[in-house]
Amino acid sequence: MSLRTVRTVRAALTGAVAVAALAAAALVNPAAADSGTGGTGETGGTHRSTQRAIEAAVRDGVPGVVAQARDRDGIWSGTAGVANLRTGRERLPQDRFRVGSITKTFVATVVLQLEAEGRLSLDDTVEQWLPGVVRGNGHDGRRITLRQLLNHTSGIYNYTGDPGFLEKVFGDGFFQHRFDTWTPRQLVGLAMGHRPEFTPGTAWKYSNTNFILAGMVVERATGRPYGSEIERRILRPLQLRATSVPGTEARMPRPSGRAYSKLSEDPKAKIHDVTELNPSAAGSAGEMVSDSADLQRFYRALLKGELLPQRQLREMTTTVPTDPKEPYNRYGLGLMRHTTSCGTEVWGHGGGIHGSASEALITRDGSHSLALNFNGDWAGDSEAVVEAEFCG
Numbered sequence: 001m002s003l004r005t006v007r008t009v010r011a012a013l014t015g016a017v018a019v020a021a022l023a024a025a026a027l028v029n030p031a032a033a034d035s036g037t038g039g040t041g042e043t044g045g046t047h048r049s050t051q052r053a054i055e056a057a058v059r060d061g062v063p064g065v066v067a068q069a070r071d072r073d074g075i076w077s078g079t080a081g082v083a084n085l086r087t088g089r090e091r092l093p094q095d096r097f098r099v100g101s102i103t104k105t106f107v108a109t110v111v112l113q114l115e116a117e118g119r120l121s122l123d124d125t126v127e128q129w130l131p132g133v134v135r136g137n138g139h140d141g142r143r144i145t146l147r148q149l150l151n152h153t154s155g156i157y158n159y160t161g162d163p164g165f166l167e168k169v170f171g172d173g174f175f176q177h178r179f180d181t182w183t184p185r186q187l188v189g190l191a192m193g194h195r196p197e198f199t200p201g202t203a204w205k206y207s208n209t210n211f212i213l214a215g216m217v218v219e220r221a222t223g224r225p226y227g228s229e230i231e232r233r234i235l236r237p238l239q240l241r242a243t244s245v246p247g248t249e250a251r252m253p254r255p256s257g258r259a260y261s262k263l264s265e266d267p268k269a270k271i272h273d274v275t276e277l278n279p280s281a282a283g284s285a286g287e288m289v290s291d292s293a294d295l296q297r298f299y300r301a302l303l304k305g306e307l308l309p310q311r312q313l314r315e316m317t318t319t320v321p322t323d324p325k326e327p328y329n330r331y332g333l334g335l336m337r338h339t340t341s342c343g344t345e346v347w348g349h350g351g352g353i354h355g356s357a358s359e360a361l362i363t364r365d366g367s368h369s370l371a372l373n374f375n376g377d378w379a380g381d382s383e384a385v386v387e388a389e390f391c392g
Helices: 009-013 050-059 100-116 146-150 163-170 183-190 208-221 224-240 293-305 310-316 382-391
Strands: 034-043 064-071 072-083 271-272 330-331 338-339 344-352 357-363 370-373
Touching: 034 310, 050 064, 050 370, 064 293, 064 338, 064 382, 072 100, 072 271, 100 146, 100 208, 100 224, 100 293, 100 357, 146 208, 163 370, 183 208, 224 293, 293 344, 293 357, 293 370, 310 330, 344 382, 357 382
Parallel strands: none
Antiparallel strands: 034 072, 064 072, 064 370, 330 338, 338 344, 344 357, 357 370
16 A cells, blocks of 8 residues: 555565456566657656656566656656557556555545544444454454544454465466455455454554455445445546446456566566456455546545545544654555655555556645556556656
8 A cells, every 4th residue: 555666466465455356368578568658748848757767667577657647737647668568559648447455545535424424433333333244363343443444553354364365366276266256244254264463543554354344334324335335426526437446347448458467476477467357356445447537636636625524534634653664654544645755745545456556646735646557566666656756
């Protein structure tokens, strides 16, 4: 979820990356993708550092990168590398991609809207909304609040770290299970098979299970799937036509490129096309699809108060520390605060899912934003792109 050099999927999965089952076929080495296509738009000349950073990611091994920035001078779009290693089709500014854990900000926004409507409270316990669901091996939903789900202070085990789940998704069972459908109860059940990470409220640790539970709470409170509430409350009002909650749909909407993974920590491993997958294994922790323009529109509307009353927006932007070694990162309610090396404070989220690594960030006043996507998950430095845009 935080800005970082993109690591192998297996390593990242145990932390912030929301995983999904995959479909794959081995393709060519990404060296074929080392062709920058440059930046376009009203302010292309002021984003040279950002363009150089995305070209560097392609040289590092990412097949292709798409990025878009908006500031007071206008809109800039930059691309590098290719969307398709087989055909050589270049990446397009309007390409859609799986956004992974950026989904969490959408889910948190809906929960906070429900609080504003008086339909729930952040101080409600998980047990109040999901009786008996968070139980087992020391987990106790009676001691965990909805706020602790949204800011990752619940201590609930991260289901994507479960060895059996990892084996089905990344091990010998990969090809057999790539289109499996996972229910939220199944995913939470995996977490309940492990001990909690800590006593609720005493520490911070990223857990995808928190947002699977948050999606379940939305459904219990509204009587509708969390995805339907996101569509009704956010996507349609903001006219985010490139953004969707796919559910179990394995195919990507057009236009979109391919997504690539090595499915291994071995740097010499083959590259697989993992574009088609059943994203239910990520669910409300990371299943959504969007593009760079829509993501910026969403975060701009959110931070400018178009989606939440001021009280709920203050709750969302009230942060807790994450890692003492990373004081520049703090976490709110489904929303990260990051301070760049030049002191610029940006808000947003990162997201990873197989073959796709994304960032969407914006200044608190909404005047400067960036959204980007790598279509490979084993290489590239997204933080370098962010630094180039906000400090370059």
